[in-house]
Amino acid sequence: MISLRQMRSVVAVAEEGSFTRAAARENATQSGISQHVAAVEDVLGVRLFERTSDGVLLTPAGNRYYTKVLDVLRGAEDAIIDARSRKNTLSGTVCAGIMPVLARAALAPALERMARQHPDVSIEIVEGYSGALTDSVKAEELDFAVVPAFGGAMGLNVSHLARDREMLVGGALSGVVHGKPVRLSEIAPLKLVTPSRTNIRKARIEDYLTTHSVQVERIMEMDAMLGTLDFVARSDWVTILPGVICAPDMDGAIRRVAPIDEPPLFLDLVQIEPARQPMSTQSRVFLEEIKKEVGKLVAK
Template identity: 60%
Template sequence: MVTLRQIRSVVAVAEEGSFTRAAVRENATQSGISQHIAAVEHLLGVALFERTSDGVQMTPAGRRYYRHAIDVLRNLETAAGEARAAGTGISGDVRAGLMPAFTRAALVPPLQRVIAEHPQINIHIIEGYSGTLTEMVRAGQLDFALVPAFSGGVGLTVNPLARDREMLVSGPQMGLQHGQPIRLADLPPLKVIVPSISNVRRGKLEEYFESHGGRIERLLEMDAMNGTLGLVARTEWVAVLPGLICVPDQTGDIRRISPIVDPPLYSDFVVIEPARKPISQQGLVFLRELREEINSLVAS
């Protein structure tokens, strides 16, 4: 019979792509992890992994076994969470990763509601960009994160969150009319602030500019939202940002918000969580409030 420890070892090697990293993650020795994998392969009569120059890769049988293995681990975690909630009520820590697009406009109301209604829930917020948050979720350092949509991968579960309209954000000195839709092709060459390559949105923005006549005079790479918004307000640099992050700029006094048209540009956002561990009961409470707030802002 395959033990739970052996199942965890299979999942760790599959997600880490390395016996060494799997051992660190599971607080075990490399030889111990190897023995667990060998025992499972012996019981099944099939190889689950093959060693390559790039590390360890799953065989076709390994990929099928991995999918069932994470279902087992998720079901056990779900059962444990529901039992705890039935006994003591919903309580415990929540570690959530949010991009600046969400922390600027959509975080505070949900946070206020959860703090008031569930005093036994302790929420820890990490603000970051998609690349960093994704790796933290994959490593189990976050219960979930809200990031731009992508194809996912081994070690992650991905679910839809919201679709948001992209806006050109500029300072008053650019002379654009606040709230007036614009075509990038109608504008002079722009000085554009963009996120780093690790951000999923970077490639999408560059592709849109190239495909729809947007001319770029100069690019500035910056993964610092306060810095981006401050530079836009004071100079002729512009940025393309989700509508959510523009909610506080409704008056147009400090920054002008211009919906991009012909065609409109949208970004899809998703919730990611570790594949092996479902979001806890307390995490679901916080995520439900976040989702409600975000959908309300996007629809307004």
Template identity: 50%
Template sequence: MPGPRSLRQIRAIIAVCEEGSFTRAAARENATQSGISQHVSAVENALGVRLFDRTPAGVTPTPAGQRYYRRCVEAIGLLEQADEEVRALAGAVAGHLRIGLMPTFTRAALTPTLQHFVGAYPDVRLQIVEAYSGILTEQVLADELDFAIVPAFEGRTGLKSRLILRDREVLISGRASGFKPLAPVRLADCAPLKIVVPGPENVRRRNLEVYFQSHGVAIDRIIEMDAMMATFDLIARTDFATILPGLICINDIGQGALVINTIDPPLYAEFIVITPARRTLPAPARLFLQRFEADLAQMEKRLAGLLKGNRKR
């Protein structure tokens, strides 16, 4: 009967499976490539099963390797959960909390949660990174963030995810576009749009392109821009428009130079929380997320009320 695996062997299996390379796994674990290879070979020899297929193009887990990887992740998670439970006995919430958010959330939704969290947990050191989904996903995979909130996507090895928000997208334009504020707009019936869209690596870009094609939306000109503040400034000054989740502009409805319209048929954006598969959320992250989700739910109710109430005018 094979003996128990060492923690280093378990971490080596996880790293190779997630990185797809002995070299990258070694760099991640601050080990040598030969050391990682030896750990993996030792486990394979003990089990009598090949866990990885090795080819010049890289390393891929076998079906047995995929199953073993999932169990290794569970084992590491249980150890981290035990650590968190013991820390909780001390009654103090402390540590370094690293969060990744898109501009969709930092522009309007973040501050209410921060106002509560900073006062309630003064011993937590907060680090908040604003970026788009591709960058945030890579940072979570590299264990540089405790969690990030990004548009829903197919998923990747090394990540855990769950749905946190389903938000209705809206058309945002300036006065020069000529849209009546808060009136529902059927984009297929509009003149060809001048539109600002995110870059091709952004998940929302693909969703927008599918919507335009399937609903016969004519496009006059496209500007790719992954810079939210510049996007808002451009559309306020020109006849360009953009389509964004309604949450980002909740404080702009009926205010200032921006015009907000619901679009018909409706388009929705789904957002997920992603975390490293090999880690358990630390207590500060769990507490922050609980408050953030509650605040998001309240803002979504407010947004729905604003859009519904103004459609009746």
């Protein structure tokens, strides 16, 4: 008989590519994880992993077993969620990861509705950039997160959430004409604030600038959203941000916002969750509230 704990150990090693990292994720010892994997291999009569200089990789048999085990683990968790959902009131905890671009305008209304409609649900929010949020979801520290679209990763379920248009944002000294679509090559060279290289959006912005021959005079990297907004409002620097975060600036009083055009630049947002663990009822309800708010902001 193979236990759920042994299955989880196999999944952790497969997704982490290392017995050491799998042990840290499962709060276990490396020897304990190794024993679980060995026990499963003994029962199945096949090798699940092969060791390489870079870690461990699934064998073909291991890959098939991993895929089937995900369904078993999700089914076990789903049975627990279903039983708990039979209560008259929604309760429990939600741990969600949110990008800074969503935290400014979309988060508060969604939180307000949840607090008012489901007072027995406790919500924990972690604000961060895509790399850190993705790692936390894989480790099951977060129930879900909303991040920019990427190529996907083992151990995650990824679903499209929304598409948003990128905007050029600057202050009174920037020369940005509020509300007027702008072709970046026509206002270059730019003094541009961008995210750091740990942010997926950095590479996308650089690819756009290179592809469309947009000259850049200077670049400043800043992973501080409020700092970026304040800096461009006070200077002649500009930044590129999704429309969802620009909602409070649509009056043009402090910052000027112009849709990037010819061609437009878009940001696709996805929701990610652990592949081996279905989302709880309270997490699904909260995610729907976030989707509603993002939908309102993207449509503007």
